[in-house]
Structures are given as C-alpha cells and as structure tokens.
Amino acid sequence: MEKLIIRGGKPLYGDVNISGMKNSALPIIFGSIVANDICTIGNVPDVSDISLALDTLRTIGAKIRFVNTDTVMIDTRGVVMKSPPLEYVSKMRGSTYLIGAMLGRFGEAQVGYPGGCDFGTRPINQHIKGFELLGAKVAYGSDGNINAVAPDGLKGTFIYFDIASVGSTINVMLAAIFAEGTTVIENAAREPHIVDTASFLNACGADISGAGTSMIRIRGVKALHGCNYDLAPDMIEAGTYMAAVAAAGGQVTVRRIIPKHMESVTVKLKEIGVGVDVGDDYITVTSDRKYRGTEIQTNPYPGFPTDMHPQFTAMLCLSRGVSKITERVWNGRFKYTEELIKMGANIDVIDGTAHINGVSSLHGAAVRSGDLRAGASLVIAGLAADGETTVTGLECIDRGYEDLVEKLKSLGADIQRVEY
Numbered sequence: 001m002e003k004l005i006i007r008g009g010k011p012l013y014g015d016v017n018i019s020g021m022k023n024s025a026l027p028i029i030f031g032s033i034v035a036n037d038i039c040t041i042g043n044v045p046d047v048s049d050i051s052l053a054l055d056t057l058r059t060i061g062a063k064i065r066f067v068n069t070d071t072v073m074i075d076t077r078g079v080v081m082k083s084p085p086l087e088y089v090s091k092m093r094g095s096t097y098l099i100g101a102m103l104g105r106f107g108e109a110q111v112g113y114p115g116g117c118d119f120g121t122r123p124i125n126q127h128i129k130g131f132e133l134l135g136a137k138v139a140y141g142s143d144g145n146i147n148a149v150a151p152d153g154l155k156g157t158f159i160y161f162d163i164a165s166v167g168s169t170i171n172v173m174l175a176a177i178f179a180e181g182t183t184v185i186e187n188a189a190r191e192p193h194i195v196d197t198a199s200f201l202n203a204c205g206a207d208i209s210g211a212g213t214s215m216i217r218i219r220g221v222k223a224l225h226g227c228n229y230d231l232a233p234d235m236i237e238a239g240t241y242m243a244a245v246a247a248a249g250g251q252v253t254v255r256r257i258i259p260k261h262m263e264s265v266t267v268k269l270k271e272i273g274v275g276v277d278v279g280d281d282y283i284t285v286t287s288d289r290k291y292r293g294t295e296i297q298t299n300p301y302p303g304f305p306t307d308m309h310p311q312f313t314a315m316l317c318l319s320r321g322v323s324k325i326t327e328r329v330w331n332g333r334f335k336y337t338e339e340l341i342k343m344g345a346n347i348d349v350i351d352g353t354a355h356i357n358g359v360s361s362l363h364g365a366a367v368r369s370g371d372l373r374a375g376a377s378l379v380i381a382g383l384a385a386d387g388e389t390t391v392t393g394l395e396c397i398d399r400g401y402e403d404l405v406e407k408l409k410s411l412g413a414d415i416q417r418v419e420y
Helices: 022-035 050-057 093-106 125-133 166-176 191-204 234-247 259-272 306-316 337-344 372-384 402-411
Strands: 001-008 010-017 038-042 064-066 071-075 110-113 137-140 146-149 159-160 182-186 208-211 215-219 229-231 250-254 273-279 282-287 296-299 322-326 346-348 353-357 364-368 388-392 414-419
Touching: 010 191, 010 402, 022 038, 022 093, 022 110, 022 191, 022 234, 050 064, 050 071, 093 125, 093 146, 093 166, 125 159, 125 166, 146 353, 146 402, 166 182, 166 234, 166 282, 166 296, 191 208, 208 353, 234 250, 234 259, 234 282, 234 372, 250 388, 259 273, 259 282, 259 306, 259 364, 306 322, 306 337, 306 353, 306 372, 337 346, 337 364, 337 372, 337 414, 353 372, 364 372, 372 388, 372 402, 372 414
Parallel strands: 010 250, 038 229, 159 182, 296 322, 364 388
Antiparallel strands: 001 388, 001 414, 038 071, 064 071, 110 146, 137 146, 182 215, 208 215, 250 282, 273 282, 322 353, 346 353
16 A cells, blocks of 8 residues: 655645546547547546546457557447446446447446445436436346446437536437437536537537537437547646645646636635736746635536535635635535644534634644545645645545646655555
8 A cells, every 4th residue: 555745844836737637538438439430539647547447448348559658549349238347337436428328329338336436425317317318218237237228219309407417418418429310408517528528529420519508419420430639638637736836835837728727716716815827828826825715615617616625625724714615516525624634724514614714834644535636635735734744545546646746746845655
C-alpha cells in the first residue's frame, strides 16, 4: 500500500498542464462500441478509471493499442454482446455507459450494477426511464446484472428527465444513435463532457444537435464509422490546482484549458479576493492566502460543480470569516469533513450544508481519502497546513488525477508517494 507525505506551508509557483477530461473519457471510450470500427482517441488521462474501462472493453472483444502515452486506438469491430466481468464494472460509476452503448449497437445489454465513489445515493432510475421510453425492457437479474432488451427495436421518442442527469443524458444519446426516427431529450444536462461525447459521436457519423443546451435531438442513423478525436481538458483537475494555489499561496498558471468551463470557479475565487487572470487557454491564479469566506451552492453546469465542492471546503477552512457550502447534487458528500477536522478545521455539517468557520492555520495529521474529490481536498489541506500530513486511500485519488505528485512537485510542493 502507498501513502502521500506532504510537508505543508510552501507556496506554489510555476505552470501546470491539464490532462484530458476523465468524465468525458469514460463515455467516449465506452461509446466507441457503437462506432463498430477503429477510433483513435487523444489526450487520454493516465488514471485508474481509464485503465479499468479499457480492460473492460478487452473482455468483450475490443482490441486496444496505445499509439503514445496519451493516445489510444480502440477497435470495437470484434465486440460481442456479453456481460463484462462484474469485478470490473462494479468499481466505476462510468460503467453505466456500457448499457446505452450495448443497447444501441446490439439492441440488448447485460451489465453489472456500477460502482465508483461512495458519497450518497446515486440511482440510475432516469437512465432506465430513458431506455424504456425508447422501447427497451429493463430488469434486474439475480446475477447482479441490469438486463435491457429492445425486442421490437429502439424507436425515437420524447424524453423528459425529472432531473438534469449527466449519466442519463449521455446514456440515452448512446442508445438512441440507431433508433428509428428522432429522439428529443428535454431537461438534458449541459456539462462540457456531454458536449465532448456528442462531438465524438458526431465525428463518427451520428446526428446529434443541441448538446450543451437543455434540449438535445438525436436523429437515428444507419451506421457509424471510426474517427480520430482529442478529449477536452479536465475542468475539475484545473479547478483543483486553482484551489490548491489559493489555499497554499503563490502564483500558478493553469494551462491547456477551456476558460469558459471554469467560469463558476473563477467567479468565486475573484469574489473571495484571490487574483485570477484569464487568457485564451490558461488561467493564472495569485494568492497571498488572505481571502474572505463565501457561500456556495452546487448545481448542474453551468452552476458551481459538485466535484469542486470538497476542494473549496479545504480552501475555505483558512478563509477570513464564515463560509457555507450547500450540496444540491449528491447527498452524503460531506464525510471527508471529519478528516479536515483532524487537521484543525472548524466545520459543522447541518442539513446538507457545511458551515465553515475560518481558522488561522491547519496542522498536519494522518488522514484517509474516502472518494476521489475528498482525496483532492485532503491534499490541498496538507499543502496549506503546518507540519506533515499523510494521506492514505490513494486508490481513490488515482481514479481521476494524472501525475498528481509530479505536477505538484514541479510547482514547489514538498510531497512524495511512499510505500507503507
């Protein structure tokens, strides 16, 4: 097993390049199934969720070869309709996209219930609603699989989602690619990874319009083909480094990003007194660690992202005054605050809101990551804290951050990964 050792109190300086977006890499990798051809995908982040997704594709017949360190060639012509190993799909939330992709290509799917970070109830009822409206019958098997079949084929239809669900929106896009007629999704999620996924599918010959708005149209086509496609940069990775600089102090330029994706984060940083300079494909963050408290509510894009809430909590522990962060997307996402309290944070969680009383300093402690973004928050706290912090549970962090230790070291952080 491994842990991080962080000796905090060192400001961060320099440039950091952002990797491809994990949250679009997963649906695009699984979406290559519907292409039934060779797809070359670039800017792929080297994180454990991606490795697991590629291994899962191999088990159902895909051929995979890395062209270079961040470009992978996926040949799905040999994919067959069978259930991938449960021990693979149960480790990642993104495995749900296998259902839509297999249903779209084969008219049926057998996929185990997904896993991923444990921070509250994340039902897939909206996914199932979409599949059923397209003409599929969905049932839970005694073998742990979700079984979907469209005995009369999939038909274009109107689908209204009760909530703007990213996973449901993407899954219906995948399933409806070959559906007869036109499918309209109303109250669709608008996140950048939905736009990225739709752009990939269109590059393969799909006919999808409206991605990035609340209404998406998918006009059924007869077949797709392979393509070359580069993933968009990871907005959450970028936001994590921005929050780290704010908390630890210093000046860092976050490069190879799409600044528009970062607007909800940059607005909040400016509001609390952190310096933010926005360029065409970069953002420079400058912090003297003298920033104010604020109030945040997470919301679907373009609102403040739920995946940035833990990182901002860690940063706001050192703010002047009182802050409140209300979670409106995933319930139960505040477990990590118990670890921050071990480091001297003053946090009370009441009815889905974290009440954060800023303290003058945090101190190093032994803490454990319980999920991906919680792990990022503990790293940020460790960078800003006095003394030595050890972070375990690195398998969570590895799911979504490429070269985290090396990137932070390049900025001047005293951080190392060791076995124990």
